[in-house]
Amino acid sequence: MERIYNFGAGPAALPEEVLEQARDEMLNWQGCGMSVMEMSHRGKDFMGIAAQVEADLRGLLGIPANYKVLFLQGGASSQFAMVPMNLLRGKKTVDIVNTGVWSQKAIDEAERYCTVNVAASSEDARFSYAPTQDKWRLSQDAAYVHYTPNETIGGVEFHWIPETGSVPLVADMSSNILSGPLDVSRFGLIYAGAQKNIGPAGLCIVIVREDLIGQTLPGTPTMFDYKIHADHDSMYNTPPTFSLYIAGLVFKWLKRLGGLAEMDKRNNAKAALLYGYLDSSGFYHCPVAKDSRSRMNVPFTLKDAALDEEFLKQSQSRGLAQLKGHRLLGGMRASIYNPMPLEGVQALVDFMREFEQKHG
Amino acid sequence: MERIYNFGAGPAALPEEVLEQARDEMLNWQGCGMSVMEMSHRGKDFMGIAAQVEADLRGLLGIPANYKVLFLQGGASSQFAMVPMNLLRGKKTVDIVNTGVWSQKAIDEAERYCTVNVAASSEDARFSYAPTQDKWRLSQDAAYVHYTPNETIGGVEFHWIPETGSVPLVADMSSNILSGPLDVSRFGLIYAGAQKNIGPAGLCIVIVREDLIGQTLPGTPTMFDYKIHADHDSMYNTPPTFSLYIAGLVFKWLKRLGGLAEMDKRNNAKAALLYGYLDSSGFYHCPVAKDSRSRMNVPFTLKDAALDEEFLKQSQSRGLAQLKGHRLLGGMRASIYNPMPLEGVQALVDFMREFEQKHG
Numbered sequence: 233m234e235r236i237y238n239f240g241a242g243p244a245a246l247p248e249e250v251l252e253q254a255r256d257e258m259l260n261w262q263g264c265g266m267s268v269m270e271m272s273h274r275g276k277d278f279m280g281i282a283a284q285v286e287a288d289l290r291g292l293l294g295i296p297a298n299y300k301v302l303f304l305q306g307g308a309s310s311q312f313a314m315v316p317m318n319l320l321r322g323k324k325t326v327d328i329v330n331t332g333v334w335s336q337k338a339i340d341e342a343e344r345y346c347t348v349n350v351a352a353s354s355e356d357a358r359f360s361y362a363p364t365q366d367k368w369r370l371s372q373d374a375a376y377v378h379y380t381p382n383e384t385i386g387g388v389e390f391h392w393i394p395e396t397g398s399v400p401l402v403a404d405m406s407s408n409i410l411s412g413p414l415d416v417s418r419f420g421l422i423y424a425g426a427q428k429n430i431g432p433a434g435l436c437i438v439i440v441r442e443d444l445i446g447q448t449l450p451g452t453p454t455m456f457d458y459k460i461h462a463d464h465d466s467m468y469n470t471p472p473t474f475s476l477y478i479a480g481l482v483f484k485w486l487k488r489l490g491g492l493a494e495m496d497k498r499n500n501a502k503a504a505l506l507y508g509y510l511d512s513s514g515f516y517h518c519p520v521a522k523d524s525r526s527r528m529n530v531p532f533t534l535k536d537a538a539l540d541e542e543f544l545k546q547s548q549s550r551g552l553a554q555l556k557g558h559r560l561l562g563g564m565r566a567s568i569y570n571p572m573p574l575e576g577v578q579a580l581v582d583f584m585r586e587f588e589q590k591h592g
Numbered sequence: 593m594e595r596i597y598n599f600g601a602g603p604a605a606l607p608e609e610v611l612e613q614a615r616d617e618m619l620n621w622q623g624c625g626m627s628v629m630e631m632s633h634r635g636k637d638f639m640g641i642a643a644q645v646e647a648d649l650r651g652l653l654g655i656p657a658n659y660k661v662l663f664l665q666g667g668a669s670s671q672f673a674m675v676p677m678n679l680l681r682g683k684k685t686v687d688i689v690n691t692g693v694w695s696q697k698a699i700d701e702a703e704r705y706c707t708v709n710v711a712a713s714s715e716d717a718r719f720s721y722a723p724t725q726d727k728w729r730l731s732q733d734a735a736y737v738h739y740t741p742n743e744t745i746g747g748v749e750f751h752w753i754p755e756t757g758s759v760p761l762v763a764d765m766s767s768n769i770l771s772g773p774l775d776v777s778r779f780g781l782i783y784a785g786a787q788k789n790i791g792p793a794g795l796c797i798v799i800v801r802e803d804l805i806g807q808t809l810p811g812t813p814t815m816f817d818y819k820i821h822a823d824h825d826s827m828y829n830t831p832p833t834f835s836l837y838i839a840g841l842v843f844k845w846l847k848r849l850g851g852l853a854e855m856d857k858r859n860n861a862k863a864a865l866l867y868g869y870l871d872s873s874g875f876y877h878c879p880v881a882k883d884s885r886s887r888m889n890v891p892f893t894l895k896d897a898a899l900d901e902e903f904l905k906q907s908q909s910r911g912l913a914q915l916k917g918h919r920l921l922g923g924m925r926a927s928i929y930n931p932m933p934l935e936g937v938q939a940l941v942d943f944m945r946e947f948e949q950k951h952g
Binding site: 275 | 596606811813815
């Protein structure tokens, strides 16, 4: 089988150009006689790669100089503990907005370290919308406010940035970082597992305002201390070098295409095509409120769940892969991150229309 | 430049066959239409890869059924905290043997969680030997005994396994795992960062006797709980999928060559060649006691440190790379892990002999 369109939620599709370059350089990076995987992280070649990765990410997102960019391991799941361990700074309470599975995980883990005030929740409607800020009940003395701008499983996205005044805003952007321009200065801390819109699994990026770090809870492991990583330019220990290199190739690809303004346009066009078709069809249904629909993860159901298996079988044979929905929601989910071209979404819509005509 | 001989201490050389296969499969793994990097970790293809990786590692090391094999992130540096956080089990003291930089790091981190008894130390001779067990002073009630079977920086290796009775023995085998056969049943826990003898940086392997896990310290992050990872077959969160895949290719390569008995022979032959030459020369000097010399990391100095720069320049131009010693020791270090062929060591010795004749 040739390359397929991969709608997986993560690890997810990567740009073909990135994979081709990684392939071509696999045994010998730019004539140095070794693979990037074989380089010392403290050698000149890899230090150059790492510096470029950070510079390109800073350029793409316009990250202000008073923010540190950390390249860590352990995924967003480690951040669920690292954030409170580092950002409580003597306070006892945090505000977290609950919009689904991933916010719930952030809540559960934070509760080991502090009192969590669930400032808002969309549980009343099966996590199918993003609560508007007039519904949020923030605490008097929260160390920070945490939310999940895009819920990968539920397909719910905030299309606005919450206003939290002087209280630092923390965001788990694992599944929508780099999908469009972002005003980083509105945030205290942003984290993102790489395996959706950045690169391979095993890398986690943290962008943090530097005045917020350096006051960890007692008992915090050294490797969970942002300040340690910041002071060592993410080289306190051996970083996941190859994953960093691939992320760097993705950043270069984004820059070549025109940066995040261009991705914004492309992601809007892809989402408009898919949601437009879903809404015009009486056969498929998207459970998410229109103002909260994710541009990255599009869950939908078929009129008759008995057809799910046939839908998955046929779509797979047409080179449309990994469309099965998360087990908690059932149905289907099409993840259409940056690397998914409009042609892939068009191919999906074409197939869905055919399938509807046959089975509707 | 063609492929060079890479003597780096880690990230280190990988077998060329492994890199070739990774290159060939980069865009399309076994006809599935995607890269391993793009696969869902919960999909059939990747689950198959992961199961094979574990089976091959279990086969190579003969890991008993009552040991869990965990594929984690965060390197040995995270293990320095995870080990006490999981293995104290109500006790207050641990015994750690100090043989250099890496044991010292294990000591410093463990001291955050318990009382550390330094059971033996070779600091009296600049960490140039492995203290024999008759010199160890073990505590009455230690939760475990920790040692570093191979010190990557000092080039000191234990060629015997300590006897600790019913007290679990914990070993940081980052730089000598898989270098020869091992009786895993002698250990309570073994950990190893992958980037030396296993695969790419960003993967850390833990082998732990299952009765030792499940009693973490209060405040332990979920991601630092061995039991969580064991109960989820290392898929509690997204694992570093591509690094696991590469490690699997390395394990297949080891099996094709004849397994760890064969690696043992090869590593003995390489070490004999290099140490034999060092000892016959009046120009080079290895500071490590003969009975404690590492088969993996060979530090040596030149008669005149003023020649270091010239040595590095000339060796690099001959395709002998990353020979610079660690900044703490100065001089040179040749790391000759499994992937380094005898021909590479021969090429190094030939060059060293020439250099000696010219400058000696």
